[in-house]
Amino acid sequence: MTARHRLLLIAAAGLIGVLWPVLLPAYTIQMAELWLFIVFALTWDLVGGQMGYNSFGNVVFVGVGMYACAVVQVSILYSVSAYTAARGGGTEFVFPPDAYLTGLGLGLAAGAVAAVVVALCLGSLVLGMRGHYFAICTLGLGVAAGELAAGWDWLGAGAGMTAPPPPREIGDTNMLFYYMSLALAAVTFLGLGWLYRTRFVLAINAIRDDEDKAEAMGLDTTRIKVTAWAIGALFLGVAGGIYGNLKRFIDPTEVAFSGATVGVWMVLMAILGGKGTLWGPVIGAIVFQVTKEFFWTFLLGWQRVALGVLIVLIVVFFPQGILGWVRERFPERFGHTVEPDTVPAAAKDTVQ
Amino acid sequence: MSNISILFQAPPLALQLVIDGFLIGAIFALAAYGMALVWGVMNIINITQGEFVMLGGFVAVVLYEAGIHPLWGVPAAAAVLYAVGWLTYRAVIFRIVDRDLFTSLLATFGISIILQQLMNQVFGADVRIAEAGLGSWFFADGLVTISQIKVVGFFICLGMGGGLLLFLKRSRLGQAIRATAQNARAARVLGVDTDRVYATTYALNAAICGAAGALVAMAYTIHPYIGLPYTIRSFMIVVIAGLGNLAGVVVAGLGLGAAEYFAGFILGAQFQLAFVFLLLVVVLVVRSWRLAMKRQYLK
Numbered sequence: 038m039t040a041r042h043r044l045l046l047i048a049a050a051g052l053i054g055v056l057w058p059v060l061l062p063a064y065t066i067q068m069a070e071l072w073l074f075i076v077f078a079l080t081w082d083l084v085g086g087q088m089g090y091n092s093f094g095n096v097v098f099v100g101v102g103m104y105a106c107a108v109v110q111v112s113i114l115y116s117v118s119a120y121t122a123a124r125g126g127g128t129e130f131v132f133p134p135d136a137y138l139t140g141l142g143l144g145l146a147a148g149a150v151a152a153v154v155v156a157l158c159l160g161s162l163v164l165g166m167r168g169h170y171f172a173i174c175t176l177g178l179g180v181a182a183g184e185l186a187a188g189w190d191w192l193g194a195g196a197g198m199t200a201p202p203p204p205r206e207i208g209d210t211n212m213l214f215y216y217m218s219l220a221l222a223a224v225t226f227l228g229l230g231w232l233y234r235t236r237f238v239l240a241i242n243a244i245r246d247d248e249d250k251a252e253a254m255g256l257d258t259t260r261i262k263v264t265a266w267a268i269g270a271l272f273l274g275v276a277g278g279i280y281g282n283l284k285r286f287i288d289p290t291e292v293a294f295s296g297a298t299v300g301v302w303m304v305l306m307a308i309l310g311g312k313g314t315l316w317g318p319v320i321g322a323i324v325f326q327v328t329k330e331f332f333w334t335f336l337l338g339w340q341r342v343a344l345g346v347l348i349v350l351i352v353v354f355f356p357q358g359i360l361g362w363v364r365e366r367f368p369e370r371f372g373h374t375v376e377p378d379t380v381p382a383a384a385k386d387t388v389q
Numbered sequence: 390m391s392n393i394s395i396l397f398q399a400p401p402l403a404l405q406l407v408i409d410g411f412l413i414g415a416i417f418a419l420a421a422y423g424m425a426l427v428w429g430v431m432n433i434i435n436i437t438q439g440e441f442v443m444l445g446g447f448v449a450v451v452l453y454e455a456g457i458h459p460l461w462g463v464p465a466a467a468a469v470l471y472a473v474g475w476l477t478y479r480a481v482i483f484r485i486v487d488r489d490l491f492t493s494l495l496a497t498f499g500i501s502i503i504l505q506q507l508m509n510q511v512f513g514a515d516v517r518i519a520e521a522g523l524g525s526w527f528f529a530d531g532l533v534t535i536s537q538i539k540v541v542g543f544f545i546c547l548g549m550g551g552g553l554l555l556f557l558k559r560s561r562l563g564q565a566i567r568a569t570a571q572n573a574r575a576a577r578v579l580g581v582d583t584d585r586v587y588a589t590t591y592a593l594n595a596a597i598c599g600a601a602g603a604l605v606a607m608a609y610t611i612h613p614y615i616g617l618p619y620t621i622r623s624f625m626i627v628v629i630a631g632l633g634n635l636a637g638v639v640v641a642g643l644g645l646g647a648a649e650y651f652a653g654f655i656l657g658a659q660f661q662l663a664f665v666f667l668l669l670v671v672v673l674v675v676r677s678w679r680l681a682m683k684r685q686y687l688k
Contacts, residue, residue, distance in 0.1 A: 188659040
């Protein structure tokens, strides 16, 4: 792919994105979800693919962003505890249009800030671990955050929290959230695309390849790791805020901090598309979202079982991902000369 | 937090918490022993561990609902889960034994989602129990209650742990398993069929977890989503004790059980699971700090 092809592809994706709700209004929500999934997969890949820190806990930032956004949205007009106590069903909680929009803006900002703060606090603690200890620790963090939210009465405890009801005057809020998701996905993609051309990506790739050597070369690995983790959290926090409003209902363990759905899906999307690439997570998210919607439509009740099967199949049989596979098949297209990895895996084993 | 003062005013309550904690801690330790076995022999961290416990519980529940005494569920669950473990190995696990740890983590996580959603689809998400019909003992004017099935379960756990230990130490297959754990390639060179060893180890682990699950269904409750906490507990216990440290596993298991009961009592039952998962994070953070302190820098 030359630079011109790439630009054309981005322009085409952008055009489809902008026109989608006009052309196929019935699928606006699914498409908005897809843009958010792209953000999830891209930010997972920043830490998991580029830095080699496979996290199961990025869903924490989604949940934190979701709750922070909803709390700020509510609190500019009402008391949060009264709102959650009424289970969101109270008709007395009315949000006039301008207050709603202000709240939404402030809420998304709060979501981003909260997620980054959480990432900075947790980062230096958690990122000192390596490999599977890190993976399981982050898995534990995700579930712990869900359990804490489910026990916290102020946030509605286990019954969850509804996002503030949008006022009628705004019109179709799905459109609003759709374009917000699209904008966020675009910013994330372009932002990470820029980041992947800076020295920073060399540093995190060095950490992935050999952390001890990277440190010996003089890299401040802890700071770099926490920075990458916080950049991911920034986008995830905003995405969480939008996702909560799109879903309308924030359940602590099923929506906000759901390790067994969104939490593992983002890993799957990045792997399916191809870890450690910019386009991989995007492609993975698209394929995954389409597959998921098919499962949801045609496998009534069994869709989650099917998704589990999909996870196992992809991880076991297709770990290199779509882009990795294409790269293996057509290396010339990517500007590689055909010689990488001529040493068979078995021979490598003996060398070591 | 006000519950702390209650504990000081009524010491028997603390005793009750310790006893209850130790009784369930034996089940944690048994599941953790299985996890350590698979981890040590196959270098796989089995996230499916908790789902095997859950499946074992459902075997006991099915027997109970069919009118059979659920204590029969312990051997039945072990047998059924041995088959499930064997099938899982033959279907998926043998493909990932030599792969990196993240692959096996994610693959076993996928299997756990399949099993959990399958059971949710077949049995529904309701909480179930298998009533063993045993009574309770009362001490200290009824302040301390010990349910007999929990005591029975405790001793069954001890017996199974001991049996497994004997099997590993004495039997021919047990020796092959230990040899594979020490060095798989050397074992292969010396004629050990490592594939069969792996299959047996994985199936054995599933069987242990299944038996533990049957006890959970009798002494506590069971539903399709209890798996992950058991996995996390097992992992935590193995990390605290270290691989191959049986005494450590027992102590850590009993200690975790007691700690959980105290946390549930002091913080409220709704935070008991949050405590387990936060404790995992704390344990891992402390571990990484201790490792970091061992590193030396040249000035």
